[in-house]
Amino acid sequence: MLFKVEMKVTIPHDMPADVIADIKAREKAYAQALQARGKWRHLWRIAGSYANVSIFDVADNAELQELISGLPLFPYMDIGVAPLCRHPSSIHEDDR
Numbered sequence: 001m002l003f004k005v006e007m008k009v010t011i012p013h014d015m016p017a018d019v020i021a022d023i024k025a026r027e028k029a030y031a032q033a034l035q036a037r038g039k040w041r042h043l044w045r046i047a048g049s050y051a052n053v054s055i056f057d058v059a060d061n062a063e064l065q066e067l068i069s070g071l072p073l074f075p076y077m078d079i080g081v082a083p084l085c086r087h088p089s090s091i092h093e094d095d096r
C-alpha cells in the first residue's frame with residue numbers, strides 16, 4: 001500500500017546543538033535504511049521549509065504507523081498522511 005506522508009519539523013528553540021545533531025544523524029540513518037529496504041520510496045524536501053513529502057510503500061496502516069513513530073524526529077513533527085491508489089492514466093505499471 002502506498003501512502004503520501006508530509007512531515008513538518010519544528011525543533012524546540014532551547015534544544016542544545018549537540019542533541020539536535022545527534023537526532024538528525026539518527027534520523028538520516030533511519031530514513032536511509034528504510035529507503036534501502038524499499039519502504040520509503042521517495043523523499044523530497046519541500047522547498048523553502050523544514051518539511052518533506054514522502055511516499056511510503058508498506059503492507060498496511062499498522063506498518064506505516066510503526067515506521068513513522070520510530071522516526072527520531074517524530075516527537076518534533078506534524079505529520080499528514082494520505083492513502084494513494086493507481087491513477088487510471090498512469091503509465092507506471094508498478095504504481096499500486
Ligand SMILES: O=C(O)CC1=CCC(=O)O1
Pocket residue numbers: 007009027028029031050051052073
Ligand atoms: O529533514 C526532514 O525533512 C526530516 C527528515 C526525514 C528523514 C530525514 O532524514 O530527515
